[in-house]
Amino acid sequence: MNHILKKYKELFEALENFDKTRELPSQRKRVDVTLSVKTINKLKELKEKTGKSISRIIEERI
16 A cells, blocks of 8 residues: 555645645646746747747746
């Protein structure tokens, strides 16, 4: 039993969190942030180079 709990620890934690919050971990929420013009321009450049959305770029970097 302990082997299963250790092996799937992240899954059990996600289920426990769902029981508490009723939110799936893969859900996305919109947030407002203030960024410098330099940062915004850099994100736009990365968006053009990679074809990914700015939010996806930020998520991958964090």
